Amino acid sequence: MNFKRTASFFIFVIGISTCFATDVKITYAETVRGIDDQPNAINFTISWKNSWNNDRNHDASWVFFKLDQNTRSAHQYLKKGTGRMLWKGSPSMPDAAIEIAEDGTGLFVRAGSTYRGDLTYHITVERDTAKTKLSTRFERVEGVAIEMVYIPEGGFTLGDPYTPALDYGAFYQSDANGAFDGLFKITSVNQEIAVGPNDGALYYRSEDKIYQGDQQGPIPATFPNGYGAFYIMKYEVTQGLYTKFLNLIGSTAATVRVNFGSPNYREHGGTIKLENGKYVADAPNRRNVYFHWDDMMAFTDWAALRPYTEFEFTKASRGPLKPKPNEYPWNTTTIDEMALRINPATQEQAMLNGLTEADLAESNRAQFGASYYWVMNLAGSMWEKVITVGDEVGRSFTGVHGDGSISYYGYADVEDWPEGFREVKGYGYRGGGYYGVRGEITDFNPYSPIGFRTYGAWSGGPRNAAYGYRAARTAN
Numbered sequence: 196m197n198f199k200r201t202a203s204f205f206i207f208v209i210g211i212s213t214c215f216a217t218d219v220k221i222t223y224a225e226t227v228r229g230i231d232d233q234p235n236a237i238n239f240t241i242s243w244k245n246s247w248n249n250d251r252n253h254d255a256s257w258v259f260f261k262l263d264q265n266t267r268s269a270h271q272y273l274k275k276g277t278g279r280m281l282w283k284g285s286p287s288m289p290d291a292a293i294e295i296a297e298d299g300t301g302l303f304v305r306a307g308s309t310y311r312g313d314l315t316y317h318i319t320v321e322r323d324t325a326k327t328k329l330s331t332r333f334e335r336v337e338g339v340a341i342e343m344v345y346i347p348e349g350g351f352t353l354g355d356p357y358t359p360a361l362d363y364g365a366f367y368q369s370d371a372n373g374a375f376d377g378l379f380k381i382t383s384v385n386q387e388i389a390v391g392p393n394d395g396a397l398y399y400r401s402e403d404k405i406y407q408g409d410q411q412g413p414i415p416a417t418f419p420n421g422y423g424a425f426y427i428m429k430y431e432v433t434q435g436l437y438t439k440f441l442n443l444i445g446s447t448a449a450t451v452r453v454n455f456g457s458p459n460y461r462e463h464g465g466t467i468k469l470e471n472g473k474y475v476a477d478a479p480n481r482r483n484v485y486f487h488w489d490d491m492m493a494f495t496d497w498a499a500l501r502p503y504t505e506f507e508f509t510k511a512s513r514g515p516l517k518p519k520p521n522e523y524p525w526n527t528t529t530i531d532e533m534a535l536r537i538n539p540a541t542q543e544q545a546m547l548n549g550l551t552e553a554d555l556a557e558s559n560r561a562q563f564g565a566s567y568y569w570v571m572n573l574a575g576s577m578w579e580k581v582i583t584v585g586d587e588v589g590r591s592f593t594g595v596h597g598d599g600s601i602s603y604y605g606y607a608d609v610e611d612w613p614e615g616f617r618e619v620k621g622y623g624y625r626g627g628g629y630y631g632v633r634g635e636i637t638d639f640n641p642y643s644p645i646g647f648r649t650y651g652a653w654s655g656g657p658r659n660a661a662y663g664y665r666a667a668r669t670a671n
Contacts, residue, residue: 219243219256221338227319235321237271239338241304242284242315245552248306251514252347252568254429256340257668259301259499259599261443263335268443269327270499270599271336272299277321284315291316297671299323300499300599303343303426339439341498343426344511344570345670350422351510353397354378355646357520361400364407364648369398378518381506384423388414390584399648401585408585408623408652418584419503419594419669421510427503428665430571431579432486432494434467435479440494441467442474448605449474452493454485454658463631463660464542481542482577485658488615488622489606491580495666496597496607503667504582504592505651508625512645514567521644524573524626525561530642532561533575537629544576574642577663578628578650585652588613588621594669613654624650628661 224239237260246254261268278293291314292307306314353366361367361375370376373392389396390412397414401407419425441449453474454460455467465484466477495502503511512524521528534547548562555563566573573579583589593611602608613621627643641661643649656662 219340219342221258221340223317224336224338226336235324236319237322237336237338238281238317238319240315240317241340242313243340243342244313245555246306246314247311247569248289248309249311252345253305254569255303255305255343255345255426257301257303257343257426257498257500258338258340261337261339263337263443268337268445270300272323272326272599273302274321274323275299277319278302279319281317281319283317284313288312288314291318293318293320294671295320296499296668298499298596298598299326300596337439337443339436339498341436342429343668344429344568346421346425346427346507346511346568348384348422348424349515350380350382351513351515352378352380352518353506353509353646354518355520355522355644356518357644357646360521360644360646362402364399364401364651365646366397366399366648369396370394373398381420381422381510384420385416386420386422387416388412388420390414404585404652405655406650406653407648408583409587411587412584412590414584414590417593418590419507419592421504421506424670425503425507425667426670427507427511427570427667429569431577431663431665432483432491433479434465434476434481434483437483437486437494438467438474438476438479440497444493444497444601444605445603447603448493448601451605452490454483454487454490457485457658459660460485478543482544482663484660484663486662486664487658488580488613488654491664491666492607492609492612492614493601493605496601496609496612497599498666499597499599500666500668501594501596502580502582502592502612502622503665504589505584505623505625505648507667508573508579508581509645511568511570512566512573516567518646522646523642523644524566524570525564526567527561533564533642534562535564535572535575537576539631542631574626574644576629576641577626578624578661579626580622580662580664581625582613582621583623583652583654585623586620586654588618589623589652592621596668615654619654622654623648623652624656624662628663630661
């Protein structure tokens with residue numbers, strides 16, 4: 196149905212909502228009721244800094260809504276094709292491009308044409324009344340926004356031409372005897388990949404299958420191999436974003452998902468606490484530490500996103516570039532230019548040279564640790580937990596998205612996602628992580644090269660200051 200404003204409508208101002216990855220935020224929102232007194236539409240204002248849309252790719256904000264019922268929030272489904280920009284922050288800003296997901300769980304908002312700078316849009320969307328239960332007229336809807344980066348469709352290369360990388364589980368193309376015969380290329384979206392010591396197959400060394408993988412296959416054509424277009428979070432999940440999650444999932448689920456019980460939590464930069472019945476973060480922009488895999492999957496299901504794979508980690512880091520020996524995610528072979536550091540005293544990330552993200556450009560992205568597509572912190576901040584190809588559970592992953600809802604006890608309920616405490620298989624670590632004030636900088640930590648798979652199939656590890664996460668979503 197086409198929603199029309201009439202003389203008989205009501206506007207309810209609803210809460211401020213902020214995603215704490217940089218400055219993306221929803222600062223004003225309202226539900227709008229029509230003549231039939233049904234709250235069909237949600238209007239909201241969204242803004243964020245340092246957006247871009249260029250010939251290579253673009254950023255975007257993933258936006259979704261929850262009906263706050265005090266005890267447990269209900270996901271709000273949106274009707275395809277109903278997103279409209281009502282106004283923008285200034286005439287110099289491009290009009291918004293608005294894309295509601297096929298499953299109606301949320302929408303992407305981005306600059307609709309070439310642009311670099313800050314954005315502000317006021318947008319209206321209709322709720323899908325067939326899938327969303329409408330509440331009383333005094334409902335309270337919460338909006339959440341997460342800054343994402345678009346990774347376009349296209350081929351890329353796995354592995355590292357640096358010979359010692361093979362000792363760290365780096366992928367390569369095998370000859371008939373299992374020896375190195377060059378690097379392996381991903382060439383299509385539905386590419387079934389043979390694995391083993393056979394001519395032309397994908398292969399890797401594995402001193403311990405727990406860490407590098409079982410060297411088995413094939414990798415099915417349904418596995419998200421990185422060729423197809425997808426969105427990935429620009430930053431790791433932050434403490435502010437995690438508190439939003441904790442406050443909206445209900446007290447029973449939150450009791451399972453709270454992550455600040457370790458006596459070392461605050462020493463390693465954790466700031467989440469319970470205050471007057473609400474979870475708050477003293478440093479909401481800081482990376483979320485002591486984050487277990489099951490916490491991550493619950494968050495991802497709740498946000499209607501999905502985990503991403505170790506192939507997609509390579510694509511997000513390298514893009515279509517020819518691999519370099521010992522190449523880091525910012526596509527140089529050293530950390531010499533890197534100016535983004537975690538201050539041991541404050542646990543905050545800061546640029547040593549005084550630059551801000553407004554200064555980020557293709558010519559200096561190595562200083563920011565920005566990948567080919569401007570994804571941040573793929574090495575140097577936290578180990579990226581990703582779906583592995585090193586065991587049968589990981590290889591069975593098909594890229595199903597979360598639906599916005601989790602179980603009463605705080606677990607994701609997506610069938611083909613790996614589980615943590617219950618099943619120690621399905622994911623691994625890529626990228627390197629910062630372990631805190633006592634952490635020592637080594638050749639491969641916290642800055643691990645793209646192709647190194649030291650723990651590429653290790654599905655272990657308790658909550659830790661160095662283990663982090665970001666989620667993804669397949670593009671429509």
